[in-house]
Amino acid sequence: MSELVPKSPLYIHHAGPALIETPLLNKGTAFSKVERTNFNLMGLLPPRYESIEEQVERAYLQYSSFKEAINKHIYLRNIQDSNETLFFKLLNRHIEEMMPIIYTPTVGEACERFSDIYRSNRGLFVSYTERDQMDDILRNATKRNVKVIVVTDGERILGLGDQGMGGMGIPIGKLSLYTACGGISPAYTLPITLDVGTNNEKLLNDPMYMGERHKRISQSAYDVFVDQFIVAAQKRWPGVMIQFEDFAQPNAMPLLKRYRNEVCCFNDDIQGTAAVAVGTLLAACRKKGEKLSEQNVVFVGSGSAGCGIAEQIILQMIGEGLTDKQARGQVFMMDRFGLLTEGMTGLREFQEALVQNSTNLADWSIDGEYASLVDVMLNAKPGILIGVSGVPGLFTEEAIKAMHKGNKTPIIFPLSNPIKQIEARPEQIIEWTDGDVICASGSPFDPVQYKGESYHIAQCNNAYIFPGIGLGVLAVKAKIISDEMLMATSVTLADSSPVVNTGDGNLLPNLKDLPELSKTIAFNVAKIAMEQGHALTISDEELRARIEKGFWLPEYRPYKRVSV
Ligand SMILES: O=C([O-])CC(=O)C(=O)O
Numbered sequence: 001m002s003e004l005v006p007k008s009p010l011y012i013h014h015a016g017p018a019l020i021e022t023p024l025l026n027k028g029t030a031f032s033k034v035e036r037t038n039f040n041l042m043g044l045l046p047p048r049y050e051s052i053e054e055q056v057e058r059a060y061l062q063y064s065s066f067k068e069a070i071n072k073h074i075y076l077r078n079i080q081d082s083n084e085t086l087f088f089k090l091l092n093r094h095i096e097e098m099m100p101i102i103y104t105p106t107v108g109e110a111c112e113r114f115s116d117i118y119r120s121n122r123g124l125f126v127s128y129t130e131r132d133q134m135d136d137i138l139r140n141a142t143k144r145n146v147k148v149i150v151v152t153d154g155e156r157i158l159g160l161g162d163q164g165m166g167g168m169g170i171p172i173g174k175l176s177l178y179t180a181c182g183g184i185s186p187a188y189t190l191p192i193t194l195d196v197g198t199n200n201e202k203l204l205n206d207p208m209y210m211g212e213r214h215k216r217i218s219q220s221a222y223d224v225f226v227d228q229f230i231v232a233a234q235k236r237w238p239g240v241m242i243q244f245e246d247f248a249q250p251n252a253m254p255l256l257k258r259y260r261n262e263v264c265c266f267n268d269d270i271q272g273t274a275a276v277a278v279g280t281l282l283a284a285c286r287k288k289g290e291k292l293s294e295q296n297v298v299f300v301g302s303g304s305a306g307c308g309i310a311e312q313i314i315l316q317m318i319g320e321g322l323t324d325k326q327a328r329g330q331v332f333m334m335d336r337f338g339l340l341t342e343g344m345t346g347l348r349e350f351q352e353a354l355v356q357n358s359t360n361l362a363d364w365s366i367d368g369e370y371a372s373l374v375d376v377m378l379n380a381k382p383g384i385l386i387g388v389s390g391v392p393g394l395f396t397e398e399a400i401k402a403m404h405k406g407n408k409t410p411i412i413f414p415l416s417n418p419i420k421q422i423e424a425r426p427e428q429i430i431e432w433t434d435g436d437v438i439c440a441s442g443s444p445f446d447p448v449q450y451k452g453e454s455y456h457i458a459q460c461n462n463a464y465i466f467p468g469i470g471l472g473v474l475a476v477k478a479k480i481i482s483d484e485m486l487m488a489t490s491v492t493l494a495d496s497s498p499v500v501n502t503g504d505g506n507l508l509p510n511l512k513d514l515p516e517l518s519k520t521i522a523f524n525v526a527k528i529a530m531e532q533g534h535a536l537t538i539s540d541e542e543l544r545a546r547i548e549k550g551f552w553l554p555e556y557r558p559y560k561r562v563s564v
């Protein structure tokens, strides 16, 4: 359809080699004869004129010649750094195959080996030692009209811990999905890494490591530095949306609290993961014909992601009629010491609100001093188990079997990424429950074959959520991102569950349907933003038209030269 609509020309200054070397503008062999003449490109390209379709075909052949996922990743990143339109066309064509390559799980390895596989620059590296030049650094961004920033400090990359400057792979991967699935033009996106050092000894001792070679700076210096960055970014691109990504627990929640009412921002690991988890849980409960508020829920992992999901579940349960106290009584948080209970010391503020009180546990029988996962399974008889620990193997056979004994068709989500950090693999969970389970994971898995049946594993990943948030925020220029806007994303996701809607099919929409889902999420997010007075007010038709018209598609536009 889009091919049939004549594209309006883009007026550009670049010409000659500089044009071919600008990834946002480069068309490679697709530059027409007229363009090659007008922009001084004659002789710089092989003589044949190709369509983007032909370019995609060649790129896919080259891509397929690589066996290892990391080499495929390097190849795709190279295309992205030389021709963004082609990169996104290729990605759109093969999203199911390529998402695990540009995103989790392969992006985890790309972060761990960032310095080894480094090819060319993308985004901004804002390092602590260069903080006096912050404004200059931001001015150097090759994109002038930035609307979405994903920023990390590399301290908690997926479940892989501190990757220092190598964490940059994550903002790059997330923003690729903003474009591929959320239609945000790559001209509007900017990945940023705040390099404040690393406590990863392996990196500090690695001669190849390209980041700042010192331990992470002190908390007080860190707070001032992040503040300086947020202020500078808002000054450079007023109203820019900022997604905090993969910050470690001690900083993630405080940063969110500090900025969420001041600037348009959210934390993907706390709020994005909570939104996708609640949306997927709502769909799973509807599939069972039950309510979320009827379930006991157990978390393995009580960091900011786990507690973020727990609070969102509690809100949902309250919405379904429970009191706050009743809802909290149904949510059980475990960390490395066992179940979080009243009176435990050393808990963070956001964990304090989620401890179990002793009256609730009065009739529990447990083996040791603290309740183990098996104890919790046997006593709480949860319908839902969620893993956000980053520790592989924590869902043991004994615990899963104990859960299944107390609950028919349990809902089990091992969400830790990448795959090597997962609490239990889907095929194990299916075997231990004899196939009587609803399972979703954070990273992608092939369908599991068990006793002649095929089990599709939903990928309960915040990628279902954040592209739509960005699209909605941009459509109405939202000033902040409220809890209600996030809640709307969960409900939208649950409402688009194929199995809920048709009684058949998967728990979550297919990845190739993400652009359409993002548009619906964007519409619902923007509506709430307008209702709450966080955005400009426009009619539904206008909103729909903006989302549709603003949705960037990877097609080459004709170029005209800016006359000087
Ligand atoms: O990046 C992903 O796949 C999901 C996520 O935010 C995380 O695990 O930190």
Ligand SMILES: [Mg+2]
Binding pocket: 158, 245, 246, 268, 269
């Ligand atoms: Mg993350």
